[in-house]
Amino acid sequence: MTTTTTTGTPQAQPAGRTDVLRASGVTMRFGGLTAVRNVDLDVDSGEIVGLIGPNGAGKTTFFNCLTGLYIPTEGQVAYKGKVLPHRSHLVTKAGIARTFQNIRLFANMTVLENVLVGRHTRTKEGLLSALLRGPGFRKAERGSEERAMELLEFTGLAGKREHLARNLPYGEQRKLEIARALASEPGLLLLDEPTAGMTAGETSATRDLVLAVREQGTAVLVIEHDMRFIFNLCDRVAVLVQGEKLVEGSPEAVQADERVVAAYLGTPFEGEPGEAEAAEVREAETREAAAHDGGQTGTGENPKGEQH
Numbered sequence: 193m194t195t196t197t198t199t200g201t202p203q204a205q206p207a208g209r210t211d212v213l214r215a216s217g218v219t220m221r222f223g224g225l226t227a228v229r230n231v232d233l234d235v236d237s238g239e240i241v242g243l244i245g246p247n248g249a250g251k252t253t254f255f256n257c258l259t260g261l262y263i264p265t266e267g268q269v270a271y272k273g274k275v276l277p278h279r280s281h282l283v284t285k286a287g288i289a290r291t292f293q294n295i296r297l298f299a300n301m302t303v304l305e306n307v308l309v310g311r312h313t314r315t316k317e318g319l320l321s322a323l324l325r326g327p328g329f330r331k332a333e334r335g336s337e338e339r340a341m342e343l344l345e346f347t348g349l350a351g352k353r354e355h356l357a358r359n360l361p362y363g364e365q366r367k368l369e370i371a372r373a374l375a376s377e378p379g380l381l382l383l384d385e386p387t388a389g390m391t392a393g394e395t396s397a398t399r400d401l402v403l404a405v406r407e408q409g410t411a412v413l414v415i416e417h418d419m420r421f422i423f424n425l426c427d428r429v430a431v432l433v434q435g436e437k438l439v440e441g442s443p444e445a446v447q448a449d450e451r452v453v454a455a456y457l458g459t460p461f462e463g464e465p466g467e468a469e470a471a472e473v474r475e476a477e478t479r480e481a482a483a484h485d486g487g488q489t490g491t492g493e494n495p496k497g498e499q500h
């Protein structure tokens with residue numbers, strides 16, 4: 193498979209931008225399966241980059257290689273010019289934070305405590321002390337608490353600081369994950385499917401939050417299946433297919449790329465995505481309801497009602 197940068201290579205880095213992430217030739221093999229093959233990906237300061245691709249394309253595996261959870265079989269990952277160690281806490285300490293596809297909060301800790309745990313790489317106290325919340329931790333962490341409250345204000349969760357994480361609605365749990373990731377003061381935030389399972393309103397709020405994160409000086413790399421979200425948010429999009437980078441370029445170029453359409457998107461993405469489909473569904477429902485009213489006697493029940 194040949195990788196193409198649809199906007200042309202090499203790309204000149206816009207003035208004032210610096211390298212944040214530089215992944216080169218990353219390959220990850222699990223026994224006989226090559227989940228990621230020779231992938232290069234850069235993220236510059238001030239950028240929001242999207243990583244898309246079909247299920248099983250290797251996106252999360254690639255994230256795991258970036259964050260030290262996996263040791264790539266080949267290749268290397270550098271953050272701000274320094275090659276990263278293969279230890280996740282050291283990667284976080286270096287400046288890369290992440291959220292996970294499945295929410296990983298401390299369910300029985302409060303919202304504030306969850307963010308404080310996220311600060312452990314920026315304090316002397318360490319994770320164990322943070323979890324045990326002993327007197328030393330309390331004393332040393334007053335500054336952290338202030339910062340954590342700032343992050344809760346930033347993510348709109350300040351009013352729920354004392355709520356248990358498990359009692360938050362789903363969309364707010366996702367926000368809390370982002371707040372906790374930001375607590376390590378990252379230069380790069382990796383988001384793995386941040387809008388999965390969200391309502392349209394929650395997705396839109398997540399978009400605003402990611403833009404605000406960038407405004408605050410943190411670059412973002414995001415995996416997502418919601419193409420509307422990706423194409424409306426990202427400066428650049430890379431497409432993984434069967435472990436290889438198929439295409440990389442602007443959202444417009446990637447959406448229009450025939451290989452991406454064939455391998456992943458299916459149909460070209462135009463106008464207000466989702467609206468046309470929603471209108472079609474409404475129309476079909478109206479037709480079906482009319483047919484039932486006219487053609488049936490008795491209960492008038494919609495036989496497909498259970499599907500909605």
Ligand SMILES: Nc1ncnc2c1ncn2[C@@H]1O[C@H](COP(=O)(O)OP(=O)(O)OP(=O)(O)O)[C@@H](O)[C@H]1O
Nearest residue numbers: 222225226227245246247248249250251252253254
């Ligand atoms: N720890 C592992 N051991 C063996 N195989 C794995 C492991 N992790 C992932 N894989 C395999 O690697 C391939 C890529 O999986 P990965 O989860 O990275 O894809 P993905 O693009 O993130 O998919 P999705 O969009 O469904 O989350 C899949 O075939 C998966 O089964």
